Amino acid sequence: MFNRKEQILDVAEEILQTQSLSSxxxxxxxxxxxxxxxxxxxHFPSKEELCLALVTRHRSSLTTTLETITQEQTNPIQQLDAYMLHVSQILQSGSKICLTGSLQSEYTLLSKNTQQELSNLCKYVHTxxxxxxxEGKxxxxxxxxGTSEDHASLIQAALQGALxxxxxxxxxxxxxxIRQIKVLLKGK
Amino acid sequence: MFNRKEQILDVAEEILQTQSLSSxxxxxxxxxxxxxxxxxxxHFPSKEELCLALVTRHRSSLTTTLETITQEQTNPIQQLDAYMLHVSQILQSGSKICLTGSLQSEYTLLSKNTQQELSNLCKYVHTxxxxxxxEGKxxxxxxxxGTSEDHASLIQAALQGALxxxxxxxxxxxxxxIRQIKVLLKGK
DNA sequence: GTCTATAGCGGGATAGAC
DNA sequence: GTCTATCCCGCTATAGAC
Known part of the structure; x- marks a missing residue:
């Protein structure tokens, strides 16, 4: 038999990106x-445990995605493009939003553990x-x-808001x- | 007696910016x-009516705010600064997020009317x-x-995501x- | 306009059989 | 691992008295 836990997480993730944790x-x-x-x-005794598992899995999945991008693309421009393509695929598969955005909107309702894990996830993407x-500069x-860190914050926030x-x-x-983020990086 | 309807909307707005519509x-x-x-x-027979009233009131309130800014500040830079100050005050009064962001995260659960009103609100800010x-350019x-419209989309999305x-x-x-949005507008 | 009381439903979670 | 049955709770909403 296939992995039921993974299946549950798949479905839960999809619903969370379409609706909200509370709903x-x-x-x-x-x-x-x-x-x-x-x-x-x-499989998941409480909703809180399910939620934590969801964030943990998402973090490890995103880590893999970003590491793969880093390995396959040597050009920083292509690396960023690949990441933005990844984000835009969230939108194309239904009118979803990113898991991070959905959960941050209900941040105050999350357990301490889940909040921490979500914070780690965001920090990782920002880094x-x-x-x-x-590297591109x-x-x-x-x-x-400005600094790379500030510009990274801007892009990260803009992508989440744009979804x-x-x-x-x-x-x-x-x-x-997306277009404007790209235009802003072109020297003149 | 003061206006109870307004009081209810005040409290509802605050909760919505802290938690979520479903919760x-x-x-x-x-x-x-x-x-x-x-x-x-x-005062508000159904939750849906309350929600619609909330969005409608928010739109008219925001319209007033933006019109006031436009009248009081003649310099486009100061106009944008005033708007960003307005947004940052949301954050300072508790760790709130904007009403728009909270409701868009649960967009699929809103009534058609509320969705439409929310859309109008966003369009107004973007315009x-x-x-x-x-004008600044x-x-x-x-x-x-790039275009003013695209850059406006970027700023709008970034502010919502940043909250x-x-x-x-x-x-x-x-x-x-905020810092990076300002830096990007400085000519060099 | 405000109250108490309640209907009716759906939520998270558990017990115990298979 | 999966089921049925059930508990207890909180939710939206309504009825009807004051």
């Missing part, structure tokens, strides 16, 4: 997976982005004023943000 | 205001920002590549985004 229930999971609520409780930007293939804005507006708004 | 209840309102749940239903940026007090990121990180992350 989704074991019943939702039960309906979509086709096993009873009690069976899901067997990666900062490094790519610093050093190689003179990117140009931007959400795309919901009430059109995906065009999201594409506008 | 907050008439009981929460009842506890904080000191009247029964049934009394609140008298205002675009105009300020275009025309007066040569701002410099940025959320500030929760799992520190307010420093938010300040970094």
């Amino acid at each position: 989704f229930s074991y019943q939702d999971l039960s309906d979509r997976i086709g096993i009873s609520k009690a069976s899901i409780h067997h 990666w982005l900062s490094r790519v930007l610093a 050093k190689q003179k293939v990117m140009a931007f004023p 959400q804005q795309a919901r009430s507006e059109s995906p065009k708004q999201f594409n506008a943000v | 907050f209840s008439y009981q929460d309102l009842s506890d904080r205001i000191g009247i029964s749940k049934a009394s609140i239903h008298h 205002w920002l675009s105009r300020v940026l275009a 025309k007066q040569k007090v701002m410099a940025f590549p 959320q990121q500030a929760r799992s990180e520190s307010p420093k992350q938010f300040n970094a985004v």
